[in-house]
Amino acid sequence: MTATPSLSLSDRALFVPAADTLVIADIHLGRAADSSVDAPIDDGLAVRDALESLLARTEPATVVVAGDLLHSFQTIPRGVERDLAALEEAINDAGASLVVTLGNHDSMLESVFDGETASEYRLADGETVVCHGHERPETEAARYVVGHDHPALSVEGRKLPCFLYGPNVYDGADVMMVPAFTPLAAGATVNGMYARDFQSPLISNVDRFHPGVWDDSSDEPLWFPPLGECRRLL
Template structure:
């Protein structure tokens, strides 16, 4: 099984704090922000401050400083709750939008959690196509696409008993097109371990149709991206 070299992949993309940067398009994509996850955890009994808004704003500001994108896409599951948007969630969302819009165009792609998003934001889309790339959340199959950028599955990988949110890259794995899967942008999301995942284990119908063993994880270590071998090789030596 051929693996894409770290140098080749990093010439094409930047990976930082859960954000994917497509260098040739000056396009940044973040998925699964899940604004309001802290509120849900609080209602479930986790009664200590989680500082969700401050953490998310710091993360977005760092991403903007690193990449200075022309376009920033929030790729679905922007909100956590399906059926309500509290005042606190609205305020956090407004603060994030203000931060992003101060420096670039912002695109809002709807995800499976975002039933309330159009009524709050307006101007949302189901997919974003630009320059041979297609950004969708990943909860539905998609036809007629370029290189696919999706979220939805919150991938993470375990290394030496530690868990790291990770990107997944697959060269030509979807009808001959490349695929990039993004981790959850909200650091309160623990992620779903993919070390031994098979295609059928993923939530996304897109991922269920690819050879999971061919996917290469990308993790961030001290602010720099590290490209790992395909999952097939990781399983062989685990």
């Protein structure tokens, strides 16, 4: 199985060539600082480095964050404004514009970000709508790209961030769920989950979704059978 030709996958990110747009989700800036760990890793630096690599590789005109740019609901932890400014600078330096679709964690976003935001964002291809996925979208589309559930696949004892691609699964539309962009997200092991276990209302007939993981050695995604089959195979 391969994804639709109009989509290009990378490590924790999705590129839509027809819209010249890079989509990432669930960055959760401030997650490390908001944790109880005495010496948390610099997740802001890790995210920026990963994003700079993707920008160089895809050269997009637009970067869309599919929700949860921030992590904390009620405060802005130390370093978040610095990390956000670094991300914006990287995107500007790459000649791209930034759009953030609001996630359930982004209640404080307006206090640190004055760029373009939307609850749902239609890409320039006219077919794709990006949203966080925690609520049912109001905009009709042929394809929805969402985040929210932080999907991961357990393969031979390894837990790997994964994409979930469901053709014609939501009111006749395709759904592509992307993994969390933050390296701190352990992820939800989808081959042990059923529809009731997902938080996104766009995931109902989950057995029809194909999981795909990024393979660094081949520099391409590896697609697995639908989850309905994966539970018996993995």
